[in-house]
Every structure is written in C-alpha cells, then in structure tokens.
Amino acid sequence: MSDARSRMVARAAREIAPGMVVNLGIGLPTKVVNYLPADFPVCLHSENGLTGIGPTLPYDKADRNLIDAGGAYVSTIPGSAFFDSAVSFALVRSGRLDLTLLGAFEVAQNGDLANWKIPGKFSPGAGGAIELAQKARRVVVMTTHCDRKGNPKLLEACTLPLTAKGRVARIYSDMAVVDVTLEGFALIELAEGVSLPELREATGAPIAIPAGDIPTF
Amino acid sequence: MKLPDKSTTLEEAVAAIPQGATVLVGGFGVPGTPFTLLHELARQGQRDLVLVKNDANEAGMGIDHLIASGQVRKLIVTHLGLNANAIAAMNEGKIEVEFCAQGILAERIRAGGAGLGAILTDIGIDTELANGKQVVEMDGRPMLVEPALRADVALVHAATADPFGNLAYAATARNFNPLMAMAATQVIAEAETLLPLGGLAADVVETPGAFVDQVVELTELSQEYGIVRR
Incomplete structure (x- = not known):
C-alpha cells in the first residue's frame, strides 16, 4: 500500500469508537483493523453471519466453514456468535449497526453513494x-480521491446507479478527510503533502475550506 | 412413539426434483453450499431450472456446473462477482438474472417459509432495485412490496442431521440454509454426519425435522468443500 493510503487507513481507524458494532466493507475498509489495538473493545459484524470477527488465518490453519463476507478465512474470538442471513441483516436494518465503512465509485455532495454497478461494464449485484449503506447509523466512505483514470470520485451528483441516497456522512481519501454537510463537501483534514489547489483540482464539486490552519494526517 | 426415518440415497433424493423446478440452494461462498446434491443434479440433468442462491459460487464449483451444462434458465441472487462464467452467461443472455438485496432475499425466503405472502421494506427504494415493484404506504412512509419466495425444492447443507431431518449447522455455513430449509415443498438436506435418532440433542437442533423431507448422508466430502487457495 502506498504511504498516503496507509495514512488514510490509519486515520479512518479513528472512526471506530469503543463499544461500537461495525461492518467493514471488502477491500481497503477491512484493513482498518490492523490499526486498532488488540484489546480494543469493538464488535465487528460480517454479513454472512458472524459477530466478533477474529484475525485472518493462513490456509493451513483455516476452518473451511468460517469465512467473512469477502471470502477471507477468519477466526473467532471469545464471545463471537454465528447466525443465519436473516438475523444478520435484522441487525443491519434495525439500527444496531453503529458504523459501516464502505468503498465507493462515486460520492455526491448530498451524500448519495454509488458503489455497486457500472452499467455495461460491471454489474455483479450489490450483495x-x-x-449497509441505507441503514447503518453512520456511513463512512474510504476511497482513493480519483479513479484509475484520474477522474474525481467526489461529485456534484452521482452519474452511476445509486446504492443509497443521502447517507454518506464522511469520506476518507488518500488526499483528504471530507465531511458531507447540508451545504455540500467540507474539508476537515488534508493528507500531508497535498495542497489546496491540488485538492480542488481533484474534486468534482465545490469544497468548503475551514478558516485557519488545516490539520494534516 | 418414534419419529419417522427420512434418510435416503443421493440418487433418490435428487430424482424428486422435476424439470423446470424453482430450487433454493444454500451457501454463502463455499460454506454451506450443498456441493454433493448439486453434482447429482448436474448428473441427472433436470433442465429449465430457476435457482435461488446468495451467489453463483466460483467458476468450476457448485451451481457453476449447472450454468455450464445449460440446466439453468434463471438465477435469483444477491451478487455473482466471484464467478466470471456466470457474469458471461448473464451478459450473453444465456441465463436470466434477478438481483435482490441480500437481507431482503433472506426475508423473502423466511416469509415463504413462514406461510406469509410478502414483506414490506424501504430497502432499495431509492435505487433501480425498486423498478417495477409495487409501493404501498405504511405509517406514512412508502414501502416496497417484496413477494415471499417459496420454491418447489430446497437443497441445504447441514453439519449434522438425524434420520427425522433435524439439522444443525457449522459456523458461517448457516447463512441461508436454515431459512431455505423452511421454504420449499420438497426439502432435501445433505449432512456431513448422520446421527441416530436422539443423537442430535433437542437443544442444538436449528431446523426441526418436520420441515425436512429427505436426508442424505455424505459418505465423503469432495474437494469443493475444502479450503480455496486464491
């Protein structure tokens, strides 16, 4: 992982407060656990029917019946629980899930999220x-600030089919921490070495800049 | 009194699946997928099937064999991102695919198993998953009507069973299995271990045998049940 990405993941890990029930999306979000102390009190949820996700295991130590939603061979910790898919999503929809960290193709300044379908190119279904995006109490996005072609992912409006409307509260990118407010995007922190003109250039919507010194991560 | 014995052979159990059947298939990735029942279904060759499953397994595994052999008319799934063959079959129009939000698929099946007609939910109401669905107002809020899913057949995988069809599951191999085991006219369970009646304590039974029609003991676990080294 690039240095900027590692710092983004480390910064995003501070979203997780003691006592929370948290679902980490596949990919970058899963990596935030590496930045939590081993004894940090948090309940990680996996959609396929597990609360209390333990460390990922190497193939020779893995249990063939114990995976996370991304297919990784994980383990249990003292207090873990297994349940079926209806119970798993009852937990998500009923308000018991405090936080979800998700990836994104596009995030709009009103909090709309698109992360499941690129018509004609990528439509494997939303799982x-x-x-998660519609019902977690807090929805946070972790993403590179631009896509592989350098196009902004933070936009005035999503162009791709939506995952959920108006639900994203905050974005952690490799360039900045950005909040979604009633007035649109608002800069909270800048990644070290990123200038304001660079950030504006890479952002496809207006972004409010705080007065005074801007914290870095 | 004694509980009835529903244990049977693999061949006999799968022969109960008619052409054109709608079939619920347990599993989320490898855990809980009834690979042996699926293999036998591929061997017997029933066609024009509608399969309901969380995912499409991976290429060369599970329901992928049925897609490859042209036995599948339609898939109802939550995603098929791990199976390039299934995506290609969808894109080429060889199979019809209906996507459903994961927890809503679970609730539709649960409703089917509970003898209900539909559920109401706002999940996906702002997305294209709402296209073509009936909307009703409940307590002043718009809700999608998601019809219950009840099938002709359910194929489920259990860790342990008894001859009456009481089932218990392992770890994350539960997933859709306990829900599907309630939601079909013909419920066929494969079990890694078949204990005599009384061997499965009443306290650990997750699916009561009264929901289950046939039980097949697995004499061996094929490679597909094992660890996938990616």
Whole structure:
C-alpha cells in the first residue's frame, strides 16, 4: 500500500469508537483493523453471519466453514456468535449497526453513494451493500480521491446507479478527510503533502475550506 | 412413539426434483453450499431450472456446473462477482438474472417459509432495485412490496442431521440454509454426519425435522468443500 493510503487507513481507524458494532466493507475498509489495538473493545459484524470477527488465518490453519463476507478465512474470538442471513441483516436494518465503512465509485455532495454497478461494464449485484449503506447509523466512505483514470470520485451528483441516497456522512481519501454537510463537501483534514489547489483540482464539486490552519494526517 | 426415518440415497433424493423446478440452494461462498446434491443434479440433468442462491459460487464449483451444462434458465441472487462464467452467461443472455438485496432475499425466503405472502421494506427504494415493484404506504412512509419466495425444492447443507431431518449447522455455513430449509415443498438436506435418532440433542437442533423431507448422508466430502487457495 502506498504511504498516503496507509495514512488514510490509519486515520479512518479513528472512526471506530469503543463499544461500537461495525461492518467493514471488502477491500481497503477491512484493513482498518490492523490499526486498532488488540484489546480494543469493538464488535465487528460480517454479513454472512458472524459477530466478533477474529484475525485472518493462513490456509493451513483455516476452518473451511468460517469465512467473512469477502471470502477471507477468519477466526473467532471469545464471545463471537454465528447466525443465519436473516438475523444478520435484522441487525443491519434495525439500527444496531453503529458504523459501516464502505468503498465507493462515486460520492455526491448530498451524500448519495454509488458503489455497486457500472452499467455495461460491471454489474455483479450489490450483495448486502444497499442495506449497509441505507441503514447503518453512520456511513463512512474510504476511497482513493480519483479513479484509475484520474477522474474525481467526489461529485456534484452521482452519474452511476445509486446504492443509497443521502447517507454518506464522511469520506476518507488518500488526499483528504471530507465531511458531507447540508451545504455540500467540507474539508476537515488534508493528507500531508497535498495542497489546496491540488485538492480542488481533484474534486468534482465545490469544497468548503475551514478558516485557519488545516490539520494534516 | 418414534419419529419417522427420512434418510435416503443421493440418487433418490435428487430424482424428486422435476424439470423446470424453482430450487433454493444454500451457501454463502463455499460454506454451506450443498456441493454433493448439486453434482447429482448436474448428473441427472433436470433442465429449465430457476435457482435461488446468495451467489453463483466460483467458476468450476457448485451451481457453476449447472450454468455450464445449460440446466439453468434463471438465477435469483444477491451478487455473482466471484464467478466470471456466470457474469458471461448473464451478459450473453444465456441465463436470466434477478438481483435482490441480500437481507431482503433472506426475508423473502423466511416469509415463504413462514406461510406469509410478502414483506414490506424501504430497502432499495431509492435505487433501480425498486423498478417495477409495487409501493404501498405504511405509517406514512412508502414501502416496497417484496413477494415471499417459496420454491418447489430446497437443497441445504447441514453439519449434522438425524434420520427425522433435524439439522444443525457449522459456523458461517448457516447463512441461508436454515431459512431455505423452511421454504420449499420438497426439502432435501445433505449432512456431513448422520446421527441416530436422539443423537442430535433437542437443544442444538436449528431446523426441526418436520420441515425436512429427505436426508442424505455424505459418505465423503469432495474437494469443493475444502479450503480455496486464491
């Protein structure tokens, strides 16, 4: 992982407060656990029917019946629980899920999220993403600031099919921490070495800049 | 009194699946997928099937064999991102695919198993998953009507069973299995271990045998049940 990405993941890990029930999306969000102390009190949820996700295991130590929603061979910790898919999403929809960290193709300045379909190119289905994005108490996005072609992912409006409307509260990118407010995007922190003109250039919507010194991560 | 014995052979159990059946298939990735029942279904060759499953397994595994052999008319799934063959079959129009939000698929099946007609939910109401669905107002809020899913057949995988069809599951191999085991006219369970009646304590039974029609003991676990080294 690039240095900027590692710092983004480390910064995003501070979203997780003691006592929370948290679902981490596949990919970058899963990596935030590496930045939590081993004894940090948090309950990680996996859509396929597990609360209390333990460390990922090497193949020779893995249990063939114990995976996370991304297919990684994980383990249990003292107090873990297994349950079926209906119970798993009852937890998500009923308000018991405090936080979800998700990836994104596009995020709009009103908090709309698109992360499941690129018509004509990528449409494998949303799995549990729609319910996570629509019902977690707090929805946070972790993403590179631009796509692989350098196009902004933070936009005035999403162009791709939506996952959920108006639900994203904050974005952690490799360039900045950005909040979604009633007035649109607002800069909270800048990644070290990123200038304001660079950030504006890479952002596809207006972004409010705080007065005074801007904290870095 | 004694509980009835529903244990049977693999061949006999799968022969109960008619052409054109709608079939619920347990599993989320490898855990809980009834690979042996699926293999036998591929061997017997029933066609024009509608399969309901969380995912499409991976290429060369599970329901992928049925897609490859042209036995599948339609898939109802939550995603099929791990199976390039299934995506290609969808894009080429060889199979019809209906996507459903994961927890809503679970609730539709649960409703089917509970003898209900539909559920109401706002999940996906702002997305294209709402296209073509009936909307009703409940307590002043718009809700999608998601019809219950009840099938002709359910194929489920259990860790342990008894001859009456009481089932218990392992770890994350539960997933859709306990829900599907309630939601079909013909419920066929494969079990890694078949204990005699009384061997499965009443306290650990997750699916009561009264929901289950046939039980097949697995004499061996094929490679597909094992660890996938990616």
